Amino acid sequence: TVPTRTPTVGPTAQPTPSPTPKPTTTPTSQPTQHPSSQPTLGPSSAPTQGPTPSLPEKPSFLFMLVDDVGWADFSYNGGNAKTPNIDEWARRSGSRVFHDFHSGGSVCSPTRASVLTGRNHFRDCVSSTYACRDNLECRDLDYEFAPQGTFTVADAVGSVAEYNMGCGVFFSGKWHLGNFYEDAASFGGITSSPTTHGFQCFAATIGNAATRTPNCHCEFGAEISPQEQQCDIGYENRERDQVCANYWYDDPMAEHGVTNMTQPTPPSDAHFMAKSFATYLSDRREAGLPFLAQVSFRNCHKPFLGSAPGREDCANGLTCHPAIPRRRPYTMEELDYYACLVELDAAVGEILQALDETGYYNNTMVWFASDNGPEGGCGQDGICDGDDPNRPPSAPGTAGQLRGRKRDVYEGGHRVPGIISFPDLLQGNQVIWELAVTHDFLPTVMDILKVPRPLQQQSWALDGRSLLPILDGGLWADTEEGQREVGFGFAKSNSDMTGWGFR
Helix, strand or coil, X not given: CCCCCCCCCCCCCCCECCCCCCCCCCCCCCCCCCCCCCCCCCCCCCCCCCCCCCCCCCCEEEEEEECCCCCCCCHHHCXXXXXXXXXXXXXXCCEEEEEEXXXXXXXXXXXXXXXXXXXXXXXXXXXCCCXXXXXXXXXXXXXXXXXXXXXXXXXXXXXXXXXXXXXXXXXXXXXXXXXXXXXXXXXXXXXXXXXXXXXXXXXXXXXXXXXXXXXXXXXXXXXXXXXXXXXXXXXXXXXXXXXXXXXXXXXXXXXXXXXXXXXXXXXEXXXXXXXXXXXXXXHHHHHCCCCEEEEEXXXXXXXXXXXXXXXXXXXXXXXXXXXXXXXXXXXXXXXXXXXXXXXXXXXXXXXXXXXXHHCCHHHEEEEEEECCCCCCCCCCCCCCCCCCCCCCCCCCCCCCCCCCCCCCCCHHHCEEEEEEECCCCCCCCEEECCCEEHHHHHHHHHHHHCCCCCHHHCCCCCCCCCCHHHCCCCCXXXXXXXXXXXXXXXXXXXXXXXXXXXC
């Protein structure tokens, strides 16, 4: 028998009152702002004059996508890091915790494509990823996503008039689906930015970046010295290349149709993104308008970096459960990873608090999932060495008892944490064991808004399903579509298939 922690959310979990609590933080691990500047991301508009409009009747939608987080990494499912904000949200009335939720792919870009299109990523030319960190280093990036203009969830929401006032469809965070430059073709590349695929505005990085001070190696001019950037590159400079990974946002007046940030980001990237979303949400509230937003965190993809106080808090048991007695103490890499998860949890708490304080929470359908299983392969059979599945020696992060990890078509490579909340539609609290996948987002949103696919694409395959029939305890077997089955595949390149899976 392998000793593991007991999940705190299960079939007998009791509903809790609805109001969102203040995000939980620890005395020493609260993210701090850069002393000389407090940049924010995203569209901003002047407050409207006069009284604040009433809340919109149309629902809003938010998808929070996290990075390389395993099925059993959060403490509601037995994880080592304490994640009180996510745990409490999972127990709230109107929340649904999915224990059989899957990412559309077992690596980054494929899943991100599936969230947008509702389709298996191979259908839209996405088989693997790319290594570019910033558009300045890869102006010729020719990553081709959905070259035939596949209908996306951003297109669906943007087709409804109420979401077309201001920036009603917003993308924030890690994109990893192509080149931001509107004139990429002049450099030999292919334009594939969020606005290419239906978003009305964005503030994003082109690919992966560190979870702390991601743009610390970017050039900001003589007015900001390298010392003022206060780069946090982790203990012993671990896995932090001397590379700029900057945020870009749409700017029709700029040379390439985009502009990058000209200030350093604060230490915690997750906190930065949460604060930026809160600013965006405040603007929508001032206008009394609904929205669709995708917030794609980098926590906790390599290089996952926790603050020094965060690692200390974990080691002292403030933000982490202690290691199981008579097992090895947490390594520095594990402490870094768990501190990264704690920062993510605090940011999720900030976002939920912003939704509650603006009055949007009850009429917003919020999705939360990881893009694939935890980093660190365990061989061709997908079985890790060691005697504790929550602490495999290959890398931090855990898929619990599941076989496989990131890049594997075994279940641990794509079975991930999944939470959906929508209090105006869903009563009480439930745990759901029916199969759900990231490419169910588009069909569900279309079902709620009663938006059809374009006529010329209605014959195209749609692999996702609306989740409305199962959100209140229904079973796929009782629906017209019948029992659910999903296929998975992973390819290092279009010609180098490394595995197929079927669920």
